Amino acid sequence: FPMQMPELAKCSVLMRERSRVEETIHAMQRAGAGSLQVISDFDMTLTRFAHNGKRVPTTHNILDNRLLINEDCTRKVNLLNTYYPIEIDASRSAEEKLPLMVEWWTKVHELLIEQKIRRDMLAHAVKESSAMLRDGYKVFFECLAEHQVPLLIFSAGVGDVLEEVIRQNHVFHPNIHIISNYMDFDQTGVLQAFKGQLIHTFNKREGALSHAAGLRELQGRPNVVLMGDSLGDLTMADGVSEPQNVLTIGFLNDQVEERKESYINSFDVVLVKDETLDVPNCLLVALLLKTNQQPLETMQCISNFL
Numbered sequence: 001f002p003m004q005m006p007e008l009a010k011c012s013v014l015m016r017e018r019s020r021v022e023e024t025i026h027a028m029q030r031a032g033a034g035s036l037q038v039i040s041d042f043d044m045t046l047t048r049f050a051h052n053g054k055r056v057p058t059t060h061n062i063l064d065n066r067l068l069i070n071e072d073c074t075r076k077v078n079l080l081n082t083y084y085p086i087e088i089d090a091s092r093s094a095e096e097k098l099p100l101m102v103e104w105w106t107k108v109h110e111l112l113i114e115q116k117i118r119r120d121m122l123a124h125a126v127k128e129s130s131a132m133l134r135d136g137y138k139v140f141f142e143c144l145a146e147h148q149v150p151l152l153i154f155s156a157g158v159g160d161v162l163e164e165v166i167r168q169n170h171v172f173h174p175n176i177h178i179i180s181n182y183m184d185f186d187q188t189g190v191l192q193a194f195k196g197q198l199i200h201t202f203n204k205r206e207g208a209l210s211h212a213a214g215l216r217e218l219q220g221r222p223n224v225v226l227m228g229d230s231l232g233d234l235t236m237a238d239g240v241s242e243p244q245n246v247l248t249i250g251f252l253n254d255q256v257e258e259r260k261e262s263y264i265n266s267f268d269v270v271l272v273k274d275e276t277l278d279v280p281n282c283l284l285v286a287l288l289l290k291t292n293q294q295p296l297e298t299m300q301c302i303s304n305f306l
């Protein structure tokens with residue numbers, strides 16, 4: 001890296017092609033906020049992966065609370081956690097993982113339905129959980145809301161829980177749209193099913209084509225910042241019609257050495273074990289506040305923020 005950007009040489013920020021990142025940022029700056037949309041995964045992308053050496057719960061994990069499920073269900077759900085190493089296994093293809101992911105999600109959802117979870121208990125479970133958005137989340141959410149840039153949160157987690165997490169963090173603004181697995185409650189407020197087609201880590205393309213593509217608020221915004229923690233997240237922008245500039249940011253949280261190469265080859269910017277939203281925030285500052293900057297200055301701004 002050139003001398004004027006020493007921070008970008010930090011080993012936690014990896015870029016396959018720095019010049020492409022610069023060019024994309026510059027093109028997005030020229031087009032302005034009105035052309036931009038942000039598409040982000042939720043669990044382990046907008047939320048932290050770990051805190052003080054302990055894993056931060058996913059939206060599914062938050063449901064593991066005695067207010068909602070019994071001990072036997074906890075035991076059965078935990079037995080199914082053997083699917084997580086498969087989800088992140090660098091030696092298996094997405095095609096190979098796909099049926100196993102369907103199996104994981106389906107079994108867990110069936111177990112949850114058996115528990116007759118009550119809708120009015122969800123907020124309590126989120127309050128009692130150690131759910132945590134990444135450091136810098138306030139700047140991220142506020143900045144997008146203030147500039148009326150749509151934020152599509154595309155999650156294979158549980159939508160009702162996800163909504164409660166962002167609500168309890170006071171960042172559920174009107175620019176947010178969510179595609180996720182939503183619970184279906186009966187008229188007494190008891191979980192009876194999950195709505196619509198199951199979303200797991202490796203079928204987000206289908207959801208993008210069937211749901212995101214139809215969202216009126218996202219029309220006419222051909223520039224996309226996409227954020228995810230899985231290679232499956234790269235398909236979240238497949239529903240954008242005639243995309244012009246797409247900048248992808250990948251959070252590499254786990255199995256770093258095994259997955260580094262594939263992440264660098266797939267995402268434009270890879271953030272290794274970075275629990276913050278500092279880099280996306282820098283980008284947003286550059287795209288939304290400093291519209292006349294040159295790409296080099298933008299990169300300097302990102303460097304300063306880091």
Ligand SMILES: Nc1ccn([C@@H]2O[C@H](COP(=O)(O)O)[C@@H](O)[C@H]2O)c(=O)n1
Nearest residue numbers: 041042043058060061108154155156157
């Ligand atoms: N029973 C399950 C199923 C999935 N997970 C994890 O949740 C993540 C999905 O949510 P995204 O917001 O990241 O799309 C996924 O990566 C799984 O690891 C889980 O914890 N329990």
